[in-house]
Amino acid sequence: MTQGMTRREFVKKGMTMVAVGWTAPSFITRTALAMSNPWDVAQVTSRPGIPEDRILVVVQMGGGNDGLNTVVPFTNDAYYRARPTLAVPQKDVLRITDDLAFHPGLAPLKELYDKGAMAVVQGVGYPNPSRSHFKSMEIWHTADPEGRIVRYGWIGRYFDSKCPVCEQPTVGVNVGPAMPLAMQAESGMGVSLENPEAFQWIAGLDGIGAQEEQELFRLLNAPAPNEPGTIDFLRHTAMNAYVSSEQVRGAVRAYKGGIEYPNTQFAASLRLIAQMIAGRLTTKVYYAHMTGFDTHAAQRGVHENLLGQLAGGVAAFYRDLEAQGNAERVLVLAFSEFGRRVAENGSGGTDHGTAAPMFVFGKGLRGGLYGQQPSLTDLADGDLKHGIDFRSVYATVLDRWLGADPQKILGSGFERVGFI
Amino acid sequence: MAAASLRRFRPSAADPWDRVKAAHLLNRAGFGGAPEEIARLASLPVEAAVEELLNFEGVPESFPAIDFSALHEMYEELLRARRDRADEAALRRVVQQINRANIVKFQELRAAWMRRMIETRRPLQEKMTLFWHGHLVSGLPETRVAEHMAIQLELFRRLAAGNFKELILAISRDPAMLSYLDNNSNRKGKPNENYARELLELFTMGIGNYTEQDVKEAARAFTGWTFFANTFVFRRDQHDDGTKTFLGRTGNWDGTDIIDIIFEQPATARFLPRKLWEFFAYQSPEESLVQDLAEVFRRSRWEIKPLLRTILLSEGFFSQQAIRSKIKSPVELVVGAVRQTGAQIPDEVLVRATDLMGQRLLYPPNVGGWPQGRGWVNTATVLLRYNFSGLLLNGTMPGALRRRTVPAGVDHLIDAARVRTTGDVIDQLVDRFIQGRLDGRRRWGLLRAFGTNREDAPWRLDGARSQEQLRSAVHLIMSMPEYQLN
Numbered sequence: 070m071t072q073g074m075t076r077r078e079f080v081k082k083g084m085t086m087v088a089v090g091w092t093a094p095s096f097i098t099r100t101a102l103a104m105s106n107p108w109d110v111a112q113v114t115s116r117p118g119i120p121e122d123r124i125l126v127v128v129q130m131g132g133g134n135d136g137l138n139t140v141v142p143f144t145n146d147a148y149y150r151a152r153p154t155l156a157v158p159q160k161d162v163l164r165i166t167d168d169l170a171f172h173p174g175l176a177p178l179k180e181l182y183d184k185g186a187m188a189v190v191q192g193v194g195y196p197n198p199s200r201s202h203f204k205s206m207e208i209w210h211t212a213d214p215e216g217r218i219v220r221y222g223w224i225g226r227y228f229d230s231k232c233p234v235c236e237q238p239t240v241g242v243n244v245g246p247a248m249p250l251a252m253q254a255e256s257g258m259g260v261s262l263e264n265p266e267a268f269q270w271i272a273g274l275d276g277i278g279a280q281e282e283q284e285l286f287r288l289l290n291a292p293a294p295n296e297p298g299t300i301d302f303l304r305h306t307a308m309n310a311y312v313s314s315e316q317v318r319g320a321v322r323a324y325k326g327g328i329e330y331p332n333t334q335f336a337a338s339l340r341l342i343a344q345m346i347a348g349r350l351t352t353k354v355y356y357a358h359m360t361g362f363d364t365h366a367a368q369r370g371v372h373e374n375l376l377g378q379l380a381g382g383v384a385a386f387y388r389d390l391e392a393q394g395n396a397e398r399v400l401v402l403a404f405s406e407f408g409r410r411v412a413e414n415g416s417g418g419t420d421h422g423t424a425a426p427m428f429v430f431g432k433g434l435r436g437g438l439y440g441q442q443p444s445l446t447d448l449a450d451g452d453l454k455h456g457i458d459f460r461s462v463y464a465t466v467l468d469r470w471l472g473a474d475p476q477k478i479l480g481s482g483f484e485r486v487g488f489i
Numbered sequence: 490m491a492a493a494s495l496r497r498f499r500p501s502a503a504d505p506w507d508r509v510k511a512a513h514l515l516n517r518a519g520f521g522g523a524p525e526e527i528a529r530l531a532s533l534p535v536e537a538a539v540e541e542l543l544n545f546e547g548v549p550e551s552f553p554a555i556d557f558s559a560l561h562e563m564y565e566e567l568l569r570a571r572r573d574r575a576d577e578a579a580l581r582r583v584v585q586q587i588n589r590a591n592i593v594k595f596q597e598l599r600a601a602w603m604r605r606m607i608e609t610r611r612p613l614q615e616k617m618t619l620f621w622h623g624h625l626v627s628g629l630p631e632t633r634v635a636e637h638m639a640i641q642l643e644l645f646r647r648l649a650a651g652n653f654k655e656l657i658l659a660i661s662r663d664p665a666m667l668s669y670l671d672n673n674s675n676r677k678g679k680p681n682e683n684y685a686r687e688l689l690e691l692f693t694m695g696i697g698n699y700t701e702q703d704v705k706e707a708a709r710a711f712t713g714w715t716f717f718a719n720t721f722v723f724r725r726d727q728h729d730d731g732t733k734t735f736l737g738r739t740g741n742w743d744g745t746d747i748i749d750i751i752f753e754q755p756a757t758a759r760f761l762p763r764k765l766w767e768f769f770a771y772q773s774p775e776e777s778l779v780q781d782l783a784e785v786f787r788r789s790r791w792e793i794k795p796l797l798r799t800i801l802l803s804e805g806f807f808s809q810q811a812i813r814s815k816i817k818s819p820v821e822l823v824v825g826a827v828r829q830t831g832a833q834i835p836d837e838v839l840v841r842a843t844d845l846m847g848q849r850l851l852y853p854p855n856v857g858g859w860p861q862g863r864g865w866v867n868t869a870t871v872l873l874r875y876n877f878s879g880l881l882l883n884g885t886m887p888g889a890l891r892r893r894t895v896p897a898g899v900d901h902l903i904d905a906a907r908v909r910t911t912g913d914v915i916d917q918l919v920d921r922f923i924q925g926r927l928d929g930r931r932r933w934g935l936l937r938a939f940g941t942n943r944e945d946a947p948w949r950l951d952g953a954r955s956q957e958q959l960r961s962a963v964h965l966i967m968s969m970p971e972y973q974l975n
Contacts, residue, residue, distance in 0.1 A: 201696050203857050246847045248867040261867035267888035270872055274882045276961030288934040289969050303970030310868035365683040366671040415679025416671055
């Protein structure tokens with residue numbers, strides 16, 4: 070080790086060595102570029118006709134949303150027979166066609182639907198459905214119902230497919246406590262955060278000083294070759310966090326606000342996403358979470374409240390994007406791991422089921438109803454039969470919204486759905 | 490023929506029982522400890538060290554129970570008000586009062602558990618209690634009665650290393666669980682499948698070992714299993730006593746029979762041992778090893794303690810595949826840091842810190858419990874874990890505590906009399922915090938915190954500058970990937 074270097078020389082030299090010899094992640098330098106001109110990197114690859122700055126927001130409704138009480142077949146006797154206490158009364162529903170209607174809790178979304186800014190894809194599922202939360206959620210995240218061993222998520226595989234800005238950690242931003250499998254990528258890209266203020270490493274706790282500590286932090290966390298996988302994973306995660314911290318907090322600071330959001334955790338997540346979009350963070354996919362849809366008992370009030378949270382949050386988010394002038398750039402895709410059993414149980418709730426509707430929101434889509442409402446009498450094991458494979462919805466979004474090749478990510482054979 | 494990794498660990502000159510292994514044992518079978526504690530364990534033969542941890546029943550321990558008497562009075566008041574047909578508004582007032590009191594008690598219970606994990610003289614009992622909380626999952630918001638969770642934690646402590654079948658029967662009758670998975674409203678004619686499904690999928694057998702029809706039949710068998718106040722009640726009038734066919738066996742089964750049949754399945758013998766191995770040793774164990782563990786488990790008629798003994802004394806447990814290979818859970822990180830340093834931080838603040846890092850005690854993310862391993866770490870939580878050192882050093886942590894409390898001294902973290910060079914002080918810090926080796930580059934980085942790049946540069950603990958250097962070094966060590974591992 071060279072002796073007699075000054076501290077500053079050491080740090081400078083040390084960092085150069087990090088950058089050259091110690092496998093400095095290339096995203097650090099790219100990120101620095103991107104920070105001065107956010108969409109420069111995006112110019113590298115693109116598909117004609119698809120704007121580069123489009124964004125996808127995925128909303129996960131965890132627990133298994135009761136599709137039948139969300140989009141209600143209000144003229145169907147079989148529905149009312151199967152659900153003597155839980156069915157939404159005809160007089161309360163918000164009609165969208167002669168025989169389908171929204172739950173009254175979705176009033177704010179009915180407005181979006183009427184404007185053509187919402188698509189409902191009915192009867193979405195997959196073959197041989199699993200009724201396990203964990204297995205089914207994994208299937209939706211990996212887009213792999215056959216259980217070939219797929220280690221990464223469908224969005225992560227999109228990041229790995231060299232999309233524009235895919236070499237920055239902030240290509241995917243999850244707002245929530247744990248990084249979803251859907252976003253896990255071989256390249257390790259994607260960041261997770263909940264509170265932008267806490268999204269920074271605090272240096273200089275009355276020690277040798279913040280600047281020196283920052284420099285040593287980078288030295289101690291820089292990835293090195295041939296380290297065990299877990300340490301390598303920790304170093305990459307730490308460096309991803311470190312290089313994204315200022316970007317994310319800077320973007321959030323630029324937000325002017327002015328749109329009122331409901332006082333729910335879900336709405337707060339969407340508001341944070343709106344802040345990052347307003348701050349022109351170079352992110353392609355955001356991820357937000359709702360939980361609590363596992364309504365085995367006393368479903369009525371709980372489900373109404375959840376649908377209200379969903380609708381209130383999405384409607385405020387949409388207003389915000391319109392005010393920012395970003396509504397055309399953003400598509401929101403909402404899913405749940407399964408729907409629920411057609412017949413209610415004895416607890417005023419419903420047990421795990423199968424097919425259910427998915428929801429898509431955005432100014433740039435063709436609103437309306439897609440697919441067929443599954444039959445309530447031709448059932449498989451008491452459960453609805455799906456008409457549209459969820460991978461067709463993913464393929465549509467990848468192909469027509471993000472301009473990626475879905476065949477590489479999902480495999481072939483998934484027809485597009487007409488909402489884009 | 491046992492797989493190599495389950496064979497009894499025999500220390501040798503090449504592979505000694507030393508402080509690194511003693512620290513590993515205490516980290517995994519407990520929550521780590523200060524260097525003196527590790528040194529004491531290392532001075533015992535490895536079998537004695539493991540037996541001391543395993544046979545915790547004989548170690549005296551007393552922590553004050555939480556007082557729920559005020560809540561009992563409120564519940565009685567509610568019963569009275571209902572009986573007297575009190576008006577809506579009066580009833581609502583009592584219910585709101587009860588809800589508020591429960592929230593306070595939940596916080597008290599969380600803080601008391603945190604304190605207990607820090608101070609316990611039975612670390613393995615508390616570690617297993619934490620394991621059971623993440624395996625047989627209940628909690629807020631579905632379980633709203635704080636006392637039910639206190640009762641469940643006591644069950645987990647009582648059977649921490651007891652009989653698994655007995656624990657499964659007890660948890661099936663546990664009020665917190667009955668309300669968490671809705672079995673309290675599982676009635677004849679229209680069964681609720683929630684408990685039956687998770688009993689099979691998550692608690693005993695694992696997915697793929699039963700059919701959807703088995704779930705439905707098991708749900709019927711558990712109809713009428715409910716509770717009143719704090720006690721299990723079997724309601725015969727709500728129980729379906731028709732014939733059920735479960736896992737190929739037909740009869741008029743009730744929940745107890747279902748559990749009997751579950752414990753006849755080969756999958757059940759493998760399921761828990763695999764999870765315990767992953768909790769204590771390493772991820773994705775070899776199938777032959779799981780098979781051997783299953784054999785130990787089956788032979789002992791589902792006793793946990795012999796299983797733990799086999800794991801903790803095995804070659805595999807003390808192998809390089811296991812040592813310092815696991816990412817600490819937030820509770821392990823926080824409790825471990827307090828035990829390593831003796832820092833004085835209010836329990837509620839420590840609870841808040843683990844909440845932020847993604848492990849909210851008594852508030853699990855879902856019935857599957859917390860994700861393990863890499864699931865603990867993402868860009869947000871890695872920064873929170875690093876910033877946690879702020880609580881120890883100057884009493885602040887973004888998101889947890891802004892106002893400074895007690896700026897902690899750091900002198901006691903090193904034995905100043907034994908320090909002559911910068912290398913010495915780093916050796917002591919690494920011994921306390923990491924208990925492993927640091928590679929040359931990282932060690933060099935720590936030298937720089939002491940203003941040198943030489944191991945043999947003289948260093949003494951005197952004056953403000955040396956204090957600052959020491960604080961920075963601790964801050965940096967706790968902001969390293971190496972510190973995140975057990």
